[in-house]
Every structure is written in C-alpha cells, then in structure tokens.
Amino acid sequence: NGLTPWDKYxxxxxxxxxxxxxxxxVxxxxxxxxxxxDIKMPLLHGEGPHAFTRLQAEIFNTTDDHSLLA
Incomplete structure (x- = not known):
C-alpha cells in the first residue's frame, strides 16, 4: 500500500x-x-500535566529509542 508503519518512525x-x-x-x-x-496506562481524569509525565516515563520504560532526549 506504500505506507510506512508508524513504528518505523x-x-x-x-x-x-x-x-x-x-x-x-491538559x-x-x-x-x-x-x-x-502502543502504550497502555490508566486514564486518571483530572491529573493535568502529570499525564504527559507519566506517558514519557512509560515510553522510556517500553522502548530503547530515547530520541526524545536529543
């Protein structure tokens, strides 16, 4: 189909x-x-900016790609 899978990025x-x-x-x-x-974490409504911090932590815990730090 000519599309690149998202996990190749x-x-x-x-x-x-x-x-x-x-x-x-937020x-x-x-x-x-x-x-x-492809992260699975509980949705804690009302947590505000902490949700993004939790997402980043989950990304670092589930992948060896730490390009966010670059």
Whole structure:
C-alpha cells in the first residue's frame, strides 16, 4: 500500500506529529498519544500535566529509542 508503519518512525518524530495539537484539557494530549506509542496506562481524569509525565516515563520504560532526549 506504500505506507510506512508508524513504528518505523523515531519516538521524537512521532511526538512531533502532536506538537501543535490543541486539547481542551491538559491530560488529553497525553491520552491521544497512547495508541501512537502502543502504550497502555490508566486514564486518571483530572491529573493535568502529570499525564504527559507519566506517558514519557512509560515510553522510556517500553522502548530503547530515547530520541526524545536529543
């Protein structure tokens, strides 16, 4: 089909796809990225920016690609 699977892109590249995304709730940005990184973590409504911190921790715990640090 000519499409490149999303997991062939670096962590940093996939994160950049959401850089300009606007959400009404702070935690929603992290939650919308769960599928893109194949992350499974509980949704804790009302946690605010901590959701993104948890997402980053899960990404680092599940992959050897630490391109987010570059």
């Amino acid at each position: 670096s962590t940093a590249q996939r994160m950049s796809w959401a850089a300009n995304r606007k959400c009404t709730r 935690g929603d940005l992290a939650y919308c990225l769960l599928g893109l990184f």
